[in-house]
Amino acid sequence: MNYWLVKTEPEKYAWSDLQRDGQTTWDGVRNFQARNNLQQMKEGDPVLYYHSVSEKAIIGVAKVSKEAYPDPTADDPRWVAVTLVPEQAFAKPVTLDQIKKDERLQNIALLRQSRLSVMPLKPEEFDLLLSLGQ
Structure with missing residues (x-):
């Protein structure tokens, strides 16, 4: 199993939109590295x-x-999409400021490649972020 983080502007497609819709096509990615990450996603990956x-x-x-x-x-078949479904909302959002201040998260892709919209996470990073949101 792999772990991921996707970024979206809430004004364009917020978490509440995903919850309302029940699923979404994660499309429109036009960065090669982000596309490669989409290609690596497997069914069931969080x-x-x-x-x-x-x-x-x-x-x-x-x-x-x-x-x-x-x-x-x-129009180009090299670009891909995946389908995402909501699992659970965080009890409290985990802010970028929190992430920046946590020494255990200093190597997370969100800080190292801030413009990347689809990025992998290490299992321990995912677990830590999940616990911070509970």
Whole structure:
């Protein structure tokens, strides 16, 4: 099993939208590294859902329900999408400031590659972030 973090602007597609819809196609990714990460996602992989820009916080946990398939918003077949379903909302958001201040998270991709929209997490990073959100 792999662990992931995806970033979205809450004004475009918030956690509440995912909960309301029950699933979403994670499409529109046009960064090669993020695309490669989408291609590595497997059904059942847990995904932390991060609100970028205005909130800068992890809001909940989703799960990959459908592995990489052609992105319906792209004309180029090299771009892919996955389907995500909501699993659980965090009891309290885990903010970017909290993450930056936690010595155990100093090597997390969110801090090292802040512009990347789809990134892997180590199991221990995922577990720690999950515990911070409970």
